Amino acid sequence: MAKTILITGASSGLGAEMARQFAAKGYNLALCARRVERLEELKRDIQASNPSVKVTLKALDVTDSDAVFRVFAAFKEEFEHLDRVIVNAGMGKGGSLGTGLFQYNKATIETNLVAALAQCEAALEIFRAQQSGHLVTISSMSALRGMPRAMTAYAASKAGLVNLTEGIRADLLRAKSPIKVSCIMPGFIRSELNEKVKNTPFMVDTVPGVQAMVRAIEKEKPQAYVPSWPWTIMGFLMKRLPLKVVMKLG
Structure with missing residues (x-):
């Protein structure tokens, strides 16, 4: 029986490409995002290439915690069993603190961390x-150090998510639970979130970048x-280099 993966924020960028690549591997898909019309387009694209894959769509704004629990349930x-949930929905709006952009900084933290908490809670209830x-x-x-x-x-917000994920893993290990937990930490992968960013070192295109993500996810690594290459080495350096050097990556 084919396994089922639930992906949030699946209407574009890394989420959409993960859906395509997992479908090509034979996974059934539970996809959700705010933009249902984009999900419908993605579903048509996936099923044209993978007609045996079941793809189900639902509208979801992950900042609506009640809706997260309702949609996951x-x-x-519908699928009877969920094998994997990928907490992917996120945003990156904001600016230097104290410059009048509080509403955008707040929205980023609420989406990337508070909404992620709701998704983790809902997924773990099922698991x-x-x-x-x-x-x-x-x-x-970018979770490894402060950025400008x-x-x-x-x-x-992403540093908070790393610690949240590790805390969940620690709790499950303590309980000797069979549930697996992974935190994937992408470097610079081209997506709609960063499409306007130019001249960034080590940027890779969406498809090969997501291929690396999918490989790590399927290996069920605790953290990746x-x-x-080059992010394993860069991760080692980022934790140790002076802040004035690290901040040039932001």
Whole structure:
């Protein structure tokens, strides 16, 4: 029987490409996002290439916590079993603190961390009842250090997500649970979130970047820097370099 993956924020960028690549591997898909028309277009594209794959869509604004629990439960009822949930929905609006952009910085942290908490809670309720499942959170290499300007709130939210994910893993390990937990930390992968960013070192295109993400997810690694080259080395350096050097990456 084909396994089922639930992906949030699946209407564009890394989420949409993950859906395409997992479908090509034979996974059934539970896809949700705010923009249902984009999801419908993605579903047509996926099923044209993979007609045997079941794709179900639902509208979801992840900042609506009640809706997160409701939509996840509806997917579970429809598929009977969810094998993997990928907490992918996110945003990156914002700017230097104290410059009048509080509403955007707040929205970024609420979407990337508070809404992620709701998604993790909803997924784990299902997994605990099933006594199986794989929770995946999509963080960022920027989580490793503080970042300047528009990256400040974003990096803080992704650092929170790394620690949230590790705390969940620790709790499940303590309980000797069979549930798996992974945190994926992409480097610079081209997507709609960063399409206006120019001249960024080590930027890779969406397809090969997501291929690296999918490989790491399928290995169920507790934590993975992707693509591994150069980000495994960069991760080691980012934790140790002076802030004035690290901030040039932001």
